[in-house]
Amino acid sequence: MAEKIKRDYNILALEGITDQDYVNDFGVPQELANTPEINGWLIEDTYNKNIEAEYRKAIKNGRTEEEANKFASSVANKGRKEARKAVHKVQKARGY
Secondary structure, eight states: OOOOOOOOOSTTGGGTOOHHHHHHHHOOOGGGTTSTHHHHHHHHHHHHHHHHHHHHHHHHTTOOHHHHHHHHHHHHHHHHHHHHHHHHHHHHHHTO
């Protein structure tokens, strides 16, 4: 029986980046490779990293913990929302 051709679902697949590249380079769980769920994992992983980075930046710039948390959340939420829109647009254009 012929092996099924694996489809790459990540947003940069048409640029030559495979889902397996994300598994190898960014710690995406292997079971998400070649599934649409890879994008959700990447978005959430980036969101969490952005929260941490923006919080540290805000604290360094003299904000209180409460202000830093609000700022980090705002920036990370905006990025996550934009990423979800981008994925939706790409999926719609690709037809999957």
